[in-house]
Amino acid sequence: xxxxxxxxxxxxxxxxxxxxxxxxxxEDVDAFMSQKEGTALLILNSVxxxxxxxxxxxxxxxxxxxxxxxxxxxxxxxxxxxAVARARGYFADIPPSSPSMVLLKDxxxxxxxxRHRIESRSADDVAADLTAAFDRYIAAPTPA
Amino acid sequence: xxxxxxxxRHELHGITVVVDTRGAEIYVGRCDDMDDQRVILLDADMHKxxxxxxxxxxxxxxxAQFGIWKKFDRLELAQSDVASIRRLGEV
Numbered sequence: 001x002x003x004x005x006x007x008x009x010x011x012x013x014x015x016x017x018x019x020x021x022x023x024x025x026x027e028d029v030d031a032f033m034s035q036k037e038g039t040a041l042l043i044l045n046s047v048x049x050x051x052x053x054x055x056x057x058x059x060x061x062x063x064x065x066x067x068x069x070x071x072x073x074x075x076x077x078x079x080x081x082x083a084v085a086r087a088r089g090y091f092a093d094i095p096p097s098s099p100s101m102v103l104l105k106d107x108x109x110x111x112x113x114x115r116h117r118i119e120s121r122s123a124d125d126v127a128a129d130l131t132a133a134f135d136r137y138i139a140a141p142t143p144a
Numbered sequence: 145x146x147x148x149x150x151x152x153r154h155e156l157h158g159i160t161v162v163v164d165t166r167g168a169e170i171y172v173g174r175c176d177d178m179d180d181q182r183v184i185l186l187d188a189d190m191h192k193x194x195x196x197x198x199x200x201x202x203x204x205x206x207x208a209q210f211g212i213w214k215k216f217d218r219l220e221l222a223q224s225d226v227a228s229i230r231r232l233g234e235v
Contacts, residue, residue, distance in 0.1 A: 049158070095211040114211040116160035116232040 002079045003047055012076065014056045015043060018063055020072040026086035029075065033090050036107030038070035039138050041130075042087065046077045046098040050119040055099040058118070058126025065131040067138050069103065103133055110137045154178045160211075160232040161185070162204055165225045168193040170200045172212045172232055173219060183221045183229065187214040208235040 002008075016022055020043065023029045032040070043059055045051055063072075075083045077098035088096055091109060099118055103111035111133040118126055156175040163171040163183055173188025189212035191203040198206070 093210075095213045097211045100211075112210060116208075116211065118233075120159050120231055120233050 002081070005079075008047065008076065008079055011045060011047060011052070011056070012074075015045060015059065015072075015074045018060050018072075020074045023073050023075045023083050023087065024080045026082045029083050029086040029090070032071070032073050033087075033107070035071070038106070040071040040073065040104045041069040042102045042104065043072075043074040044077050044084065044087070044098045044100045044102075045074050047079075048099065050115065051099040054121060054123045054126050055101070055118050057123035058130065059101070061123060061127035062130035062134070065134055067131070067134040069134070069138060101130065103130075103137060105137060156229070156231070162207070162228075162230050162232050162235065163221060163226055164200065164228045165221070166227045167225065170203060171219065171221065172204070172207050173214070173216070175229075176218070178223070178229075181223055183223060183226060185219045185221065186217065188212075188216045188219045189214055190216070190219075204232075204235055208232055 012022060021032065023032055032042075043055070045056070062068075075087045077084050091102060094109070094112060095114075097114040097116075100115055101113040102109055113126070113129060117129065154175065154177050157177060159175050160172065161175045163173070163185065165171070169190055169192055171185060171188055171190050173185030176184040176186045178184065189207070191198070191200065193200045
């Protein structure tokens with residue numbers, strides 16, 4: 001059963017405020033996934049403590065990096081049930097995990113961060129994982 | 145480190161762990177609690193050495209990369225059968 005939107009709203013805002021598009025319906029997910037060109041980061045947000053303590057702060061910090069994905073989107077596990085099911089359908093080989101993070105390039109999954117690589121680590125560790133993936137899979141930073 | 149949301153539980157509460165046994169079975173699941181008698185896992189998977197052509201370590205390597213497909217909502221394992229417990233995130 002979904003939590004009260006009153007409680008969840010700040011958890012949504014934490015990602016929306018740094019540019020994440022919220023995918024609330026299956027149609028939103030389809031529209032996002034249909035744009036295959038370039039790179040995208042999809043966050044499966046959740047109400048759990050590791051999303052609050054590590055995942056969202058880690059993502060926000062990672063996005064301060066010089067290399068970052070072209071597009072940012074999020075679905076909320078346990079809240080936007082239809083959207084989450086549709087998103088997971090695009091990654092059918094990957095077991096369900098929330099919170100988790102999917103980095104896409106030209107529509108293909110190139111990097112995945114499951115919950116177990118978030119839950120017992122710091123936000124800085126999560127950010128370091130993501131920025132390393134940005135550097136490795138997206139592009140080298142442009143010299144100043 | 146993660147804040148301790150449930151201080152009454154074992155320190156691995158809420159953490160995805162690999163529980164290797166003295167036998168052929170190895171388990172991955174979210175630790176709910178443990179004491180000197182038992183380990184309780186939630187949303188857990190079990191692999192037997194050699195099943196699907198994979199050793200225990202090959203199974204764990206795959207689990208560390210992508211996670212697991214849960215087969216059990218809850219499992220209670222006897223500590224006497226357990227050879228080791230480690231965090232999947234540290235594999």
